[in-house]
Amino acid sequence: xxxxxxxxxxxxxxxxxxxxxxxxxxxxxxxxxxxxxxxxxxxxxxxxxxxxxxxxxxxxxxxxxxxxxxxxxxxxxxxxxxxxxxxxxxxxxxxxxxxxxxxxxxxxxxxxxxxxxxxxxxxxxxxxxxxxxxxxxxxxxxxxxxxxxxxxxxxxxxxxxxxxxxxxxxxxxxxxxxxxxxxxxxxxxxxxxxxxxxxxxxxxxxxxxxxxxxxxxxxxxxxxxxxxxxxxxxxxxxxxxxxxxxxxxxxxxxxxxxxxxxxxxxxxxxxxxxxxxxxxxxxxxxxxxxxxxxxx
Numbered sequence: 001x002x003x004x005x006x007x008x009x010x011x012x013x014x015x016x017x018x019x020x021x022x023x024x025x026x027x028x029x030x031x032x033x034x035x036x037x038x039x040x041x042x043x044x045x046x047x048x049x050x051x052x053x054x055x056x057x058x059x060x061x062x063x064x065x066x067x068x069x070x071x072x073x074x075x076x077x078x079x080x081x082x083x084x085x086x087x088x089x090x091x092x093x094x095x096x097x098x099x100x101x102x103x104x105x106x107x108x109x110x111x112x113x114x115x116x117x118x119x120x121x122x123x124x125x126x127x128x129x130x131x132x133x134x135x136x137x138x139x140x141x142x143x144x145x146x147x148x149x150x151x152x153x154x155x156x157x158x159x160x161x162x163x164x165x166x167x168x169x170x171x172x173x174x175x176x177x178x179x180x181x182x183x184x185x186x187x188x189x190x191x192x193x194x195x196x197x198x199x200x201x202x203x204x205x206x207x208x209x210x211x212x213x214x215x216x217x218x219x220x221x222x223x224x225x226x227x228x229x230x231x232x233x234x235x236x237x238x239x240x241x242x243x244x245x246x247x248x249x250x251x252x253x254x255x256x257x258x259x260x261x262x263x264x265x266x267x268x269x270x271x272x273x274x275x276x277x278x279x280x281x282x283x284x285x286x287x288x289x290x291x292x293x294x295x296x
Contacts, residue, residue: 059261097228125174232267
């Protein structure tokens, strides 16, 4: 069976596994599913849970699309080419500011020029810094990475910190995780990479759900909620200004509702806001301005 078929089937199954687990932990809401077709080729399934017991908005999207390669992937010397892309992407925005937002994306891409590669990763965006949460998230990911390459975690962790930087703010979006792109090789190497992608995809739930469970019953104030909405604004800024996945979806004529499902329901931008010195909010900002090594 071609690799493109096997990757697509895996990502479809991964979407099922993740949405089922999220419905259980949320406890009061279910995902709405929209199936869609992309003009030009392919389509996908968008699943969104809204106003749940834990998640204010949770989106888990599967797609398998094909067609003419977008300009961002064309070199001036190349003849026009076609592409195939499949993957699963998700963003979970909890209502409570005590529970971090999380993002994950796992994808496979190939062009008619003969190029093929994997990309993806996952990262954690807390509103209040709990070091044990960041350590758990990173340790869980590193355990999986270490099974496939001794340099994978350190390499992909650094890549994540660099990629998820809001350059005009001088801060990272969150406390990181891993990010990788254009991982490729010969046929044997691609099979090994596919094995890694499957394992890291199934690492998402054990990396994130214990953090949700640890904070789901904690109360929060209006002040903490407003801080969360300010941080939502930073999330929007990154996704609309820098995120390559958003740009790729827009340039390839993707379904706009699925492309923008990553945005939170509510956000705010207060003029020239600075957290008070010594506050928990300032503690978070200092870490975002100077990314840490969470595993010694």
